[in-house]
Amino acid sequence: MPELAEPRRGRPGYDQAAVLDVAVAAFNEYGYDATSVAVLADRLGISKSAIYHHFASKEALLEMALDRALTSLEGVLAEADAAPGEQAAALSAADRLDRVLRGAVHVLVEDLPSVTLLLRVRGNTDVERRALARRRTFDREVTALLTEAREEGSLRSDIDARVVERLLFGMINSIVEWYRPGGPEDADRLADDVIAVALDGLRTSAPRVSPPPAP
């Protein structure tokens, strides 16, 4: 959990969330190690002590950003199990997987900067290692869901579930490399596309071999 869970109000226009947004953008642009609190203060046009008013340290900024992305992703799994007013038992594993993949695309599109930061974490500090551990737990739970969908017969069983999980999230995570908000694809459309590729496949059922020419 982040060190400062309670939002603190600071100067007008710079509440905790605004400082965090600027920090995440800078971490993504220059790298976390290369971004000093002085650089952040410069970008915000405030003093370093004004930043320390909101966050105990640069690492607390990183921790809160990673927590935001991870909490959203974990929420996707929890909601797939049982959306409000639904019974979990009513949903097939394939339907829950569909929801998880769509939900992950939405999280990525709606919090592109924090997810981008999360995907670049390499485990150099305790904060980063804890974030990686939460990501691994998420990956394991998705893998378990894939296994369940195979066992119920709704997904093909000739591929290792761990490899499938990596390929699916490799595809989804790669969206951070090119997606820009406000483009022609919104999150719903992009989620449809991911499902179309991953679950239904690109091939049509049309014959792949042309019929012989008429005599």
Place this chain on the structure above:
Amino acid sequence: MPELAEPRRGRPGYDQAAVLDVAVAAFNEYGYDATSVAVLADRLGISKSAIYHHFASKEALLEMALDRALTSLEGVLAEADAAPGEQAAALSAADRLDRVLRGAVHVLVEDLPSVTLLLRVRGNTDVERRALARRRTFDREVTALLTEAREEGSLRSDIDARVVERLLFGMINSIVEWYRPGGPEDADRLADDVIAVALDGLRTSAPRVSPPPAP
């Protein structure tokens, strides 16, 4: 093209290719900017001038590594059009696409370090910008192939071909993040898995909705 196309023989055990391999590994580990020729000389246990015997500059090492990865990828497209002894016209666009995706997985597995380096290039120098331009040409040619496969009716036409291209190569390129040679999946198996996810889809044709319970 790399500055030094002719292999030069140097000291025993350190020909040009061996120096390049060590350099690529170091660039991937520390980043290109952070890796000096002195660090490379240290790693190889040879002098800086012994490295300059093989390569005019650090940038020439980068250029040759990127050229190696790009030449392999471009070869995949060329071979998909017409393998030796075949007529290009005999192949459907869908079959050529199948070959391109499988071929790209093979290139990645067989030259993991150079492809990893290529995927991290951000366009900071002329050498990097030329490499990115070649990658964009490759992406455009794959997109054209996807469009052709849609037009022949073998791929679904409800997704933008550029988005599909990005999702497919997002999935394939993500393999560099986790694949380690010598694991349980070889290149052929991994290529089968990518095709299974991307072209055929994970869903079986089994009914997704359970039949109503017997009365």
